[in-house]
Amino acid sequence: MTKPATAPSGPPSGDAPPGDAEPGGxxxxxxxxxxxxxxxxxxxxxxxxxxxxxxxxxxxxIVVTLxxxxxxxxxxxxxxxxxxxxxxxxxxxxxxxxAPLLFGTVWAAVIxxxxxxxxxxxxxLFISHYAPRRLxxxxxxxxxxxxxxxxxxxxxxxxVFLAxxxxxxYRWLERYFGWLPFFDGPTSATGRTMLTxxxxxxxxxxxxxxAINREVFLQTPRLLEEAAMALGATRWETIRxxxxxxxxxxxxxxxxxxxxxxxxxxxxxxxxxxATDVITVNVISSxxxxxxxxxxxxxxxxxxxxxxxxxxxxxxxxxALTFVVNYIARVIVARRREFSGANA
Amino acid sequence: xxxxxxxxxxxxxxxxxxAVEGVDMIIESRxxxxxxxxxxxxxxxxxxxxxxxxxVIPGGRVTxxxxxxxxxxxxxxxxxxxxxxxxxxxxxxxNPFPTxxxxxxxxxxxxxxxRRRMKRSELDDLVEQSLRGANLWEEVKDRLxxxxxxLSGGQQQRLCIARAIAVRPAVLLMDEPCSALDPxxxxxxxxxxxxxxxxxxxxxxxxxxxxxxxxxDRTGFFNIAGTGQPGKxxxxxxxxxxxxxxxxxxxxxxxxxxxx
Numbered sequence: 145m146t147k148p149a150t151a152p153s154g155p156p157s158g159d160a161p162p163g164d165a166e167p168g169g170x171x172x173x174x175x176x177x178x179x180x181x182x183x184x185x186x187x188x189x190x191x192x193x194x195x196x197x198x199x200x201x202x203x204x205x206i207v208v209t210l211x212x213x214x215x216x217x218x219x220x221x222x223x224x225x226x227x228x229x230x231x232x233x234x235x236x237x238x239x240x241x242x243a244p245l246l247f248g249t250v251w252a253a254v255i256x257x258x259x260x261x262x263x264x265x266x267x268x269l270f271i272s273h274y275a276p277r278r279l280x281x282x283x284x285x286x287x288x289x290x291x292x293x294x295x296x297x298x299x300x301x302x303x304v305f306l307a308x309x310x311x312x313x314y315r316w317l318e319r320y321f322g323w324l325p326f327f328d329g330p331t332s333a334t335g336r337t338m339l340t341x342x343x344x345x346x347x348x349x350x351x352x353x354x355a356i357n358r359e360v361f362l363q364t365p366r367l368l369e370e371a372a373m374a375l376g377a378t379r380w381e382t383i384r385x386x387x388x389x390x391x392x393x394x395x396x397x398x399x400x401x402x403x404x405x406x407x408x409x410x411x412x413x414x415x416x417x418x419a420t421d422v423i424t425v426n427v428i429s430s431x432x433x434x435x436x437x438x439x440x441x442x443x444x445x446x447x448x449x450x451x452x453x454x455x456x457x458x459x460x461x462x463x464a465l466t467f468v469v470n471y472i473a474r475v476i477v478a479r480r481r482e483f484s485g486a487n488a
Numbered sequence: 489x490x491x492x493x494x495x496x497x498x499x500x501x502x503x504x505x506x507a508v509e510g511v512d513m514i515i516e517s518r519x520x521x522x523x524x525x526x527x528x529x530x531x532x533x534x535x536x537x538x539x540x541x542x543x544v545i546p547g548g549r550v551t552x553x554x555x556x557x558x559x560x561x562x563x564x565x566x567x568x569x570x571x572x573x574x575x576x577x578x579x580x581x582x583n584p585f586p587t588x589x590x591x592x593x594x595x596x597x598x599x600x601x602x603r604r605r606m607k608r609s610e611l612d613d614l615v616e617q618s619l620r621g622a623n624l625w626e627e628v629k630d631r632l633x634x635x636x637x638x639l640s641g642g643q644q645q646r647l648c649i650a651r652a653i654a655v656r657p658a659v660l661l662m663d664e665p666c667s668a669l670d671p672x673x674x675x676x677x678x679x680x681x682x683x684x685x686x687x688x689x690x691x692x693x694x695x696x697x698x699x700x701x702x703x704x705d706r707t708g709f710f711n712i713a714g715t716g717q718p719g720k721x722x723x724x725x726x727x728x729x730x731x732x733x734x735x736x737x738x739x740x741x742x743x744x745x746x747x748x
Contacts, residue, residue: 251725370579370583482637
């Protein structure tokens with residue numbers, strides 16, 4: 145309770161400390177004039193109005209920004225939806241044009257998430273529950289630093305280091321796991337494959353996911369962990385009974401943020417992936433689908449007319465995709481709301 | 489299955505700070521032992537040292553002996569996890585697992601590794617038996633698969649007791665189990681303790697002296713000389729003696745409300 149809020153209802157005398165009674169004090173201290181109760185009231189309302197107005201404005205700005213982007217994408221991309229096939233790049237209709245890109249985007253992001261999510265949970269658990277305190281602090285700091293590395297650096301690392309070093313591994317995968325459609329081969333000689341792109345994306349989204357998971361795991365109520373330990377749970381059982389279920393919605397949120405970044409990542413994929421116009425789940429060959437964002441970045445400078453419209457329309461598809469992904473995440477979180485850790 | 493515990497020369501530390509000093513105590517089987525004393529006197533700390541929950545706090549350590557069944561619980565080859573499987577605990581604030589149903593809360597302990605795999609029907613029986621044991625069955629039998637956090641505070645605390653007794657411990661430690669509850673829920677839990685006493689050794693820490701006088705057979709009084717000093721067990725005797733005719737002046741002052 146703040147002073148201005150209580151002053152008008154209290155007795156007018158004796159309530160104001162001497163310092164506040166100085167004439168010409170700042171208008172933020174209405175109790176400086178004890179008789180002007182209505183003025184004090186409206187001054188308080190002014191503060192309320194100011195803050196509720198500012199908060200509403202901030203809330204609206206996000207809606208307006210999203211709407212503006214959406215309208216731009218619709219307006220600029222619309223011609224591509226209705227254009228004749230022969231006018232579009234690749235001389236195919238828009239659906240056929242965007243399908244491999246959409247597939248490549250989702251595929252690369254899924255690979256990244258499948259690799260990064262368990263790692264992020266593991267690192268976060270190590271930092272929050274296993275490492276000695278000093279080591280945990282250092283590691284946490286390191287992870288936060290990794291999140292600040294620009295994507296062009298990851299892209300360069302992917303091309304120069306990861307791709308060539310991955311080739312022998314891919315050969316091995318083709319040889320022993322070639323019966324899986326993912327490793328059907330033939331192995332790319334450069335290593336600039338979908339799997340390499342997915343791994344680079346995984347490294348990129350790992351820090352933010354780890355950081356969120358770590359914060360969520362640290363929020364587990366001590367009392368719940370003690371309840372599990374008092375039942376005779378080992379460290380791992382305690383984590384499985386309390387920390388992981390308690391952090392479930394946070395883990396999902398971390399995954400969604402990582403997925404969102406992987407879906408939209410442009411530069412690193414554009415640098416690493418050697419792309420053609422195909423749909424394939426084979427992740428180690430030299431024919432890979434591009435991703436929407438990388439395709440826009442690579443083709444935009446050389447495009448004009450309808451080709452630009454097609455690129456922007458593909459951006460609209462990416463926009464819609466992220467909405468769908470977030471919606472699914474919300475449904476998953478909401479489905480077990482009454483069993484949420486927030487009820488602890 | 490109820491067991492007796494002998495504590496001798498127990499010192500309890502938080503890092504370098506000695507919180508409790510030189511406790512010798514015998515906790516009899518099939519009795520309720522109450523620990524009373526002013527705040528900060530180390531009675532909760534002592535209670536937590538009985539099932540090795542004290543050492544989960546960073547810096548928490550203990551010297552001395554806690555012997556149950558002829559075995560020192562602080563022996564070099566004793567796994568604290570196994571100690572806690574035999575000595576259960578109920579906490580001050582009800583803490584059912586919010587992500588589990590009532591049913592799953594009760595069987596949380598028996599589902600841990602190293603325990604016998606149980607059939608569905610056996611689990612159903614165990615849940616009913618434990619919830620009946622905690623006087624909660626009639627209230628929740630129609631909603632076993634609702635979240636544990638949907639219950640009232642008193643029901644949650646009885647759920648926690650059901651969870652603790654479902655693993656058939658030898659000893660049940662209760663750390664101010666009623667301090668967050670209303671008088672009716674408190675009464676329900678006190679009645680329950682009288683029933684549980686037939687099967688379990690119970691040690692309860694309480695700030696409520698009427699409660700200690702009502703429920704316990706033996707009472708131990710802890711006190712501290714001053715801030716920063718370690719807490720000590722001042723006197724331990726039958727409850728009627730502690731509240732009627734204590735030998736130590738400080739005990740008499742405390743139980744008669746002249747102090748603390």
